Amino acid sequence: MNTADERLRSAARDAARIFPAGGELPPLRLPDPASYHGRERLSPSMGGIGRSRTWVFTLATAAAAAESLRPRWPAKAWIAAAAGIAVAAAGIGVSESLPGSRNAHIATSGLPVIGFQQRTSQGVARNAVELVDYATRAAALTPKFVPGPHEWMYRDLREINSNFGPHGDREVTWFEVNWSHMFALFDGKVAPVGSSTGSCPVTMSGWPGCVNNLYRYLARLPADPAALRRIILANNHSDPAAAFGAILGLMNLYPLPARFQAELYAVLTGLPGVHFDRSATDFVGRHGIGLYMIQTHFWKMEIIVNPRTYVYMGVLVVAVKAHTEYGRHVRMGQIQNWNAVLGSGIVKKPGQVP
Amino acid sequence: MDHAETGALRGGRNADDPGVGMNQLAVADQVTTLYRMHGMDLLRIAAVMLGSRPAAEDAVQDAFCGLYRRWHQLANPDNALPYVRSAVINRCRSELRRQARLQRRADQSHRPPDPESPEQAAILGEEHRNVLAALQRLPDRQRESLILRYFLDLPEPEIATAMGISQGTVKSTTSRALAALARQLKERP
Numbered sequence: 001m002n003t004a005d006e007r008l009r010s011a012a013r014d015a016a017r018i019f020p021a022g023g024e025l026p027p028l029r030l031p032d033p034a035s036y037h038g039r040e041r042l043s044p045s046m047g048g049i050g051r052s053r054t055w056v057f058t059l060a061t062a063a064a065a066a067e068s069l070r071p072r073w074p075a076k077a078w079i080a081a082a083a084g085i086a087v088a089a090a091g092i093g094v095s096e097s098l099p100g101s102r103n104a105h106i107a108t109s110g111l112p113v114i115g116f117q118q119r120t121s122q123g124v125a126r127n128a129v130e131l132v133d134y135a136t137r138a139a140a141l142t143p144k145f146v147p148g149p150h151e152w153m154y155r156d157l158r159e160i161n162s163n164f165g166p167h168g169d170r171e172v173t174w175f176e177v178n179w180s181h182m183f184a185l186f187d188g189k190v191a192p193v194g195s196s197t198g199s200c201p202v203t204m205s206g207w208p209g210c211v212n213n214l215y216r217y218l219a220r221l222p223a224d225p226a227a228l229r230r231i232i233l234a235n236n237h238s239d240p241a242a243a244f245g246a247i248l249g250l251m252n253l254y255p256l257p258a259r260f261q262a263e264l265y266a267v268l269t270g271l272p273g274v275h276f277d278r279s280a281t282d283f284v285g286r287h288g289i290g291l292y293m294i295q296t297h298f299w300k301m302e303i304i305v306n307p308r309t310y311v312y313m314g315v316l317v318v319a320v321k322a323h324t325e326y327g328r329h330v331r332m333g334q335i336q337n338w339n340a341v342l343g344s345g346i347v348k349k350p351g352q353v354p
Numbered sequence: 355m356d357h358a359e360t361g362a363l364r365g366g367r368n369a370d371d372p373g374v375g376m377n378q379l380a381v382a383d384q385v386t387t388l389y390r391m392h393g394m395d396l397l398r399i400a401a402v403m404l405g406s407r408p409a410a411e412d413a414v415q416d417a418f419c420g421l422y423r424r425w426h427q428l429a430n431p432d433n434a435l436p437y438v439r440s441a442v443i444n445r446c447r448s449e450l451r452r453q454a455r456l457q458r459r460a461d462q463s464h465r466p467p468d469p470e471s472p473e474q475a476a477i478l479g480e481e482h483r484n485v486l487a488a489l490q491r492l493p494d495r496q497r498e499s500l501i502l503r504y505f506l507d508l509p510e511p512e513i514a515t516a517m518g519i520s521q522g523t524v525k526s527t528t529s530r531a532l533a534a535l536a537r538q539l540k541e542r543p
Binding site for chain 2: 008021
């Protein structure tokens with residue numbers, strides 16, 4: 001080993017041995033979005049959206065939820081504020097689909113409803129077995145529906161999390177199924193907020209492939225819950241907590257066919273560590289039932305479901321024990337994320353509701 | 355933000371940017387995927403630059419957090435990796451400057467890290483620690499060009515992008531750096 005070149009090459013080989021590609025990395029702790037400049041809230045009252053046209057969804061995965069904690073208000077204040085919103089929401093007649101009367105730009109699409117419907121209810125689910133049973137039977141009454149790439153995913157979400165103020169945010173959005181274009185409701189108007197030209201704009205944690213063909217992937221999955229559970233676990237390093245987070249993320253972002261939704265309930269109830277909650281409340285105060293898991297010993301992640309229609313209602317991530325995380329104290333009862341999906345479905349064009 | 359990081363962000367904020375409209379969960383996924391794919395490579399070069407694995411982990415973590423914050427400013431998602439490489443280099447530079455300032459403030463002479471320190475032992479095997487020490491005695495640009503070329507195996511155009519200099523400068527800097535390293539190793543084999 002004579003020349004500097006040779007010695008450098010040898011040292012580089014040694015470094016590659018010590019830092020091998022694919023080796024174990026320390027966990028990546030991404031920051032709280034509220035802590036950086038340039039972030040705007042998707043709240044018409046903020047007046048910042050039209051200026052920047054940048055929007056941010058805020059539901060974090062299990063890991064990200066635990067890692068992006070930045071509380072600003074005590075838990076009691078969050079709950080009080082949420083209750084206030086619930087009252088306000090009740091006053092304006094919030095239902096599971098956005099009423100067209102609230103905005104002149106909103107019209108129904110005429111496409112079949114992708115998820116559960118009120119008329120297919122099989123009764124009120126009082127435990128996990130009934131939830132799976134009723135949801136499965138209700139789903140069998142709904143038509144099969146795989147959204148096309150140029151149809152649109154509509155979602156009306158109200159959310160509070162540790163990054164927002166006590167009044168939460170409202171996001172009404174339309175994503176083209178192939179993720180080429182995105183629109184959102186700003187100040188009563190449907191406006192484009194972004195586009196993507198890449199073949200694979202983003203991937204989704206716990207699900208293979210790209211988001212732009214996720215429906216096609218989901219349509220190919222087996223209907224048998226045990227087989228489906230095996231696949232979802234395999235996609236998530238056989239980690240039930242990761243599988244739970246992947247399902248939660250999917251339910252929160254994608255309007256899912258009722259049949260697949262029912263299969264996911266069956267998968268969830270079969271995951272180790274998942275419990276049934278007879279009484280759960282979403283962010284706007286609607287009563288539901290929950291499937292939850294305690295993650296990392298401190299966080300309860302709960303999927304809230306309408307017990308009568310079996311529709312996914314939202315999520316609650318709350319600390320069940322006081323602890324210190326990344327140098328910050330987290331109180332018991334502190335809310336990391338709490339939302340309510342007020343409307344969700346597949347439509348033909350942005351600006352429409354199911 | 356150092357100048358080298360801005361190159362990947364020149365597109366600015368625009369509704370047509372591919373990054374705009376992504377939800378934060380999706381951005382986190384993208385950044386995490388990039389971290390899984392390239393984090394170890396970047397950790398390696400940061401460790402060689404800083405001579406300390408914990409400091410390297412901090413630099414890489416900071417760089418990816420910076421990418422996450424500024425994702426919506428990327429003109430093109432393909433720019434993410436060059437951006438984060440530049441960010442790691444800039445953070446290493448900042449950290450080395452900070453260490454140098456601390457040493458000066460303590461009225462100590464600026465010495466290279468002890469080649470036998472436990473931290474360095476975690477970066478390279480014993481037979482290579484003198485190479486690491488010699489690299490750390492080189493001027494910043496020379497050290498960076500060699501580390502990017504040898505430890506990250508980058509071609510000249512990508513070294514130029516990462517360092518924010520021209521390809522010609524990369525060529526001449528690397529040539530001078532190799533000669534300087536050879537002298538260092540001859541003096542302290």
